[in-house]
Amino acid sequence: YIMALLYYSFDGNGWTERWNFLTPGIHECDWASPLLSDTDLDTNSTDNVLDDVEGAIVMNLNCSDDFSGGMQVITHLEFGARNRMDGTIPTELHHLSQLQSLQFSNNRIRGTIPSQLHNLSRLTRLIVSKTQITGILSPNLFGTIPIETETQANNITSPTSMLSLNNNLSEIIPTSFFPALEELVISENVNLEGPIPSTLSQHLSSTLKDLDLSKNTNLDGTIPFTFGALTELKLLYLHDTKLTGTVPESFVNLTSLELLELHNNALTGSLEFLCDAAEYNDAGIGFGSVDIQEMTADCSLKSRVELFGWSWQQCTCCTYCY
16 A cells, blocks of 8 residues: 555656556565665665666665565665656655665655654665755654753763653653664755754764765754764765854764765864864874764865855865865
8 A cells, every 4th residue: 555655646657667566466565676685785885876877767676574474575665766756755654664775866756754754663774865855854853852951971962762742741752763774865955944953863873874964055054063972973974055153062972983074065163173083193093082084174275265255164184175
């Protein structure tokens, strides 16, 4: 039912390639052949984004055996590369409870990202890129936090794992949002607006390794201070947006971070606190609290920046200055 609903939600009759969708007598797991095997999916790399297959119309539909129920269940559902898919993401997708990877790329996907997707407890990979998604990046996608407590270390806000069931906060239940998510790519969606919700980092701090919010050219506001809680994060792409303000000093807590891209923004201030935290020796080997291998920022010659009115960041350890 869910796959048929998705087909009609995305105007399946108008697709360039319909594969075996809705074909009588064919199991939904055989409606499209797997493009990638589980071993081909590197969750630490964005190289597997399906729209990178030049000129191709591709879909990845993988299933595996559900030993508890004795049936096959969908684990990978990935649409990409110019298939004339036109419509909104159905909220009912969260009923595909065994999904591990979900991707919508380079099609006419409109509307918003349904907040109900956070119920996908096995999802490790969520990619929404090069679409016509509109509105703000909703905090409800990552959880609404009625209560916050302050940790002593570095003054990082750490929320309780509670969600309000109603507006008066009289009833709360334990909850989790994307408890297995390792890769989150919401990029190159030119109609996506608004600030980055702080709830993103508050609920994904123990799992998220790759976060890409780049090239959302209407994404504005500041970088949440709570990003410092993403201690498992290895790759962070925030370039080519309208972000303002300074990079939070809580970034010194990102001890797993290997790549940080901040260029082509309206960010200001100094990144020297990250340079100091890295403490590179003469051989270029980091031995400090952070070991960022690649960092980019708008740190080109200050005189040119002042001449043209561009924003500027001080960074003596950046691998490339724009």
